[in-house]
Amino acid sequence: MRLPDMPLHDPFVVADEQTRTYYLYTSNEPSVSGVEGVGTMVYRSRDLREWTRPVVVFRAGEQEGIWAADGGWAPEVHERAGRYYLFTTLHDENSPLPVPPPGRWGTPFALPNHLRGTVTAVSDSLLGPFTVVDPARPTPPAHLMTLDGTLYVDPAGQPWMVYAHEWLQTVDGTMEAIRLAPDLTATIGDPVFLFRGSDAFWLTEQIPAGVPHQLAPYVTDGPQLYRTPDGALLMLWSTYEKNTAGADGTVSGGYVQTYAVSRSGALTGPWEQRRPLVRDDSGHGMLFRAFDGRLMMILHRPFENARGKLYEVGFEGDELRVLRQCTDLDGDG
Known part of the structure; x- marks a missing residue:
């Protein structure tokens, strides 16, 4: 399989040095995996060009006593102490959360909220x-x-687990973090605020004429942390330009891949927002090091019927630069 043929939303790559294999995780797509149900599937490749058909590595419906069986968004896998930890977001629309009162943020609306959050799952294998x-x-x-x-x-x-606090509950979405136990199985203490979606200064340049700044929703999606060569801390994240919110809670506008930098190197910042890296309805990217040493970014485009897009990137100090899109791999001329 090639990237243009692979349904791929919220991609996450593990470059496994031991097997010299790239593992590309995404939400389960039954039409491709052949397995029904909400969960996570993984493609594999030795060269980022040819990929195996995906296999399912997690199914929410098979988890005894699971609190939710919908979603399966944004899976990612991390190795720690010889085991592999999967983070993926589930939700349950039948478990409502308290709705913030209208006007709390100077807004005239309060949208319905329901239980949504990232679960942690563990395995002894990347598969x-x-x-x-x-x-x-x-x-x-x-x-x-x-x-x-x-x-x-x-x-x-x-x-730490770093996550996005939904704009549906806050209107101005935030990035937050919470400490985890050493084995990642429990949280410690209270969440720590990192930044707001509206902190991205360039977003206010994109609000349609006549829409008051405080009425626009600000989406925060897809955080990923990466240490820069000069010791700063970078966070990739995604949002929407020219945000408008519908009565059903949907947001319209162009999805973009952007980033922020903590020059102090600390997770708590302060965070400086940078202009978007990739527009054109692209986002939810992550960085990984290819086996040939190149620093790569993978993201999805477009938001609907998404496919994976690969970019070679590099640093100038704490500035992340797109060097080229790898159209030889992702097929996007």
């Missing part, structure tokens, strides 16, 4: 099967409507 650690609840606090949890381990060795 699973992955078993949820705590089937009774998501990993971030359950009263918060969250998504897209990712792992970050700070210089002191403390693991």
Whole structure:
């Protein structure tokens, strides 16, 4: 299989040095995997060009006592102490969360909220099967409507889950983090605020004329942390330009891949927002190092019927630059 033929939303690559194999995780697509149900599937490749048909490594419906069986968004896998940890976002529309009162943020609307959050599952293999650690609840606090949890381990060795707090609950979406136990099976303490979606200064340049700044929703999606060569901390994240919100909670506007930098190198920032790296309805990217040493970014485009797009990227100080799109791999001329 080639990337143009592979349904691929919220892609995440593990470059496994031991087997010299790339593992590309995404939400299960039954028409491709042949397995029904919400979950995670993985493609494999030795060269980023030719990929195996995917195999399913996690199925929400097979988890005994699981709190939700919908979603299966944004899977990613991390190795820790010889085991592999899957983070993926589930939701349950039949479990409502308290709705914030209209006007709390100066807005005239309050949208329905329901239980949504990232679960943690573990396996002894990159090919699973992955078993949820705590089937009774998501990993971030359950009263918060969250998504897209990712792992970050700070210089002191403390693991964190960094996640997006949904604009549906906050209107101005945020990035937050919470400490994890060493084995990633439990949280420690309270969430820590990192930044707001509206902190991206260039977004206010894109609000349609006549729409007050405080009425526009600001989406935060897809965090991923990466240490820059000069010791700063970079966070890839995605949002929408020219945001408008419908009565059903949908957001319209162009999906974009952007990033922020903590010059201090600390997760707590302060975070400086940078202009988007890729537009054209692209986003939810992540960085990985190819076996030939190139730093690569993979993201999906377009948002609907998404396919994976690969870019070679590099740093100039703490600035991330797109060097070229790898159209020889992703087929997007």
